[in-house]
Amino acid sequence: MNIKTEKICVKIGNKHILKGIDIDVNKKEFIGIIGPNGSGKSTFLKCIYRNLKPTSGIINLDKIDINKLTVRETAKKISVVSQHNHYNFDFSVEDIVLMGRAPHKKMMERDSIKDYKIVDEALEKVNMKDFKKRSFTTLSGGEQQRIILARALAQQTDCLILDEPTNHLDIKYQLQLMNIVKQLNIEVIAAIHDLNIAAMYCDKIYVLKDGEIVAYGKPNEILTKELIKDVYEVDANITINNENNTINIAYSPYI
Numbered sequence: 188m189n190i191k192t193e194k195i196c197v198k199i200g201n202k203h204i205l206k207g208i209d210i211d212v213n214k215k216e217f218i219g220i221i222g223p224n225g226s227g228k229s230t231f232l233k234c235i236y237r238n239l240k241p242t243s244g245i246i247n248l249d250k251i252d253i254n255k256l257t258v259r260e261t262a263k264k265i266s267v268v269s270q271h272n273h274y275n276f277d278f279s280v281e282d283i284v285l286m287g288r289a290p291h292k293k294m295m296e297r298d299s300i301k302d303y304k305i306v307d308e309a310l311e312k313v314n315m316k317d318f319k320k321r322s323f324t325t326l327s328g329g330e331q332q333r334i335i336l337a338r339a340l341a342q343q344t345d346c347l348i349l350d351e352p353t354n355h356l357d358i359k360y361q362l363q364l365m366n367i368v369k370q371l372n373i374e375v376i377a378a379i380h381d382l383n384i385a386a387m388y389c390d391k392i393y394v395l396k397d398g399e400i401v402a403y404g405k406p407n408e409i410l411t412k413e414l415i416k417d418v419y420e421v422d423a424n425i426t427i428n429n430e431n432n433t434i435n436i437a438y439s440p441y442i
């Protein structure tokens with residue numbers, strides 16, 4: 188699926204949160220959105236997954252204006268793993284993952300054997316099958332995050348949006364989550380704070396600062412000392428691993 192945004196602006200009160208964001212995501216690309224706290228990453232992603240209507244601008248999915256799609260049609264194309272997952276009711280893990288099947292069902296249609304099989308497979312993928320009958324609210328932050336990924340997997344969409352997906356996860360599960368997502372071989376748009384993780388997994392990165400894109404390109408090309416200083420106001424040392432052409436960023440503690 189091609190995801191293209193043109194001049195996305197969000198203004199709330201007097202504040203211009205996004206000032207014309209253009210991105211173009213092609214088939215099976217893993218796109219990172221990076222930038223400091225408050226630069227507009229989540230706001231931009233919310234526009235794409237229709238949690239927020241931009242003040243102006245266009246979002247096209249395969250050249251179709253997203254406003255022409257119903258929410259259900261959008262949910263068949265885009266799933267979301269965000270950092271905030273609060274449920275007021277005492278849902279089981281299985282209930283939460285089954286919610287991923289909702290866009291594929293008619294009103295009042297019961298869950299089928301196929302739905303349960305998809306849920307089991309999704310839980311298996313995130314190593315959480317044994318937690319199926321547990322209450323979601325009793326899980327740790329990291330366990331909850333993996334269940335939310337399983338829900339997104341059960342939704343079986345062409346595009347996955349991740350808003351700081353590795354929040355709460357220890358390093359093993361950060362890598363596990365990113366590996367699972369990478370292997371899906373679908374379009375991914377991910378807001379990522381950890382620049383080393385972004386460099387490892389993203390095909391391309393957009394850098395946001397104060398609601399504008401200030402850089403765009405392959406991780407190795409754009410994640411420079413100068414850019415990190417300019418955008419994050421931090422000194423960094425970047426080394427290149429010639430074996431696999433990846434980079435490693437080490438930060439200076441002095442700010």
Ligand SMILES: Nc1ncnc2c1ncn2[C@@H]1O[C@H](COP(=O)(O)OP(=O)(O)OP(=O)(O)O)[C@@H](O)[C@H]1O
Pocket residue numbers: 199202204222223224225226227228229230231
């Ligand atoms: N509903 C709102 N009303 C007023 N200001 C808002 C609203 N939503 C977001 N903002 C502001 O817009 C700016 C961008 O917020 P956003 O959450 O998109 O940033 P972010 O890059 O995702 O930040 P972080 O890295 O901290 O998660 C922030 O200054 C935030 O306070």
